[in-house]
Amino acid sequence: MDVFVTGFAAGLGLIVAIGAQNAWVLRQGLRRAHMGWVVGICIASDLVLMAAGTLGIGAIVDRAAWVLTVLTWAGVAYLCWFAFTSFRSALRPDAEGLRAQGAAGPGLGAVVGATLAVTWLNPHVYLDTMVFLGSLANQYGGLRWVFTAGSMTGSVCWFSALGFGARALSGPMSSPRVWRGLDLVIGVVMLALAVRLALGAI
Known part of the structure; x- marks a missing residue:
């Protein structure tokens, strides 16, 4: 049980930090848009990556510097685009207010694609989930x-909790002014993450 709790705490410690994936899940939860798909993809991706790290695949990823470099710049480009669309939405609060109230938003394909992108184009997900958690797990041997x-x-x-908790708050936060502020904050977060990734790759 102690080993289980340690793994639980380590996993939460890496996942809870503000990042592109959490911002996206929060945004979709507040929109009440395809929440089951978003949460399911994020969880399934983590399970695959954690299992791969425990199996030792993280050691291979850690040595494949060129793969992480490609993912880094792809992630930078995507985060910049994400920031741009968030800033653009912040300038159209009426449209966001309609979406918050259940009007047509991004289709399922677009939501699935964006969820996969913010999850798999982030090189830190491989370093944190596969390499770091994988190495920690293997320190426990048979456990x-x-x-x-x-x-x-x-x-x-x-x-x-993040996705469905945000969904529960979507009613009180359906004001166009709230959505404009949320998109502005998300845009700033995405841009800051893109800059941090780019600086780390130079």
Whole structure:
């Protein structure tokens, strides 16, 4: 049980930090748009990455510097585009207010694609989830899968709480003014993350 709790805490510690993925889940939760798909993809991605790290694949990723470089610049480009669309939405609060109240927003395909992009184009997801958590898990020898199960449980709890918790707050936050502020904040976060990724790759 101690190993499980340690894995749970380690997983939450890496996932809870503000990032592109969490901002996207929060945004879609408040829009009440395809929330099951968004949460499901985030959780499934984490489970795959954590399992791969425990199996030792993280060591291979850690040595494939060119792969991380490609992912970094792809992530920078995507985050910049995400920031641009967020700033553009912030200038159209009436449209965002309609979306918050349930009017037509991005289709399922667009939402799935964006969720996959913010998850898999971030090089830190490989370093944190596969390399770091994988190395921690393997320190426990025969109990490594207990540690990994704790980390996986942390991921399930966090994304479920974030997505469906935001969905529950979508009514009180349906004001166009609130949506304009939210999109502005998300745009700033995305741009800051893009700059940080770019500086780290130079």
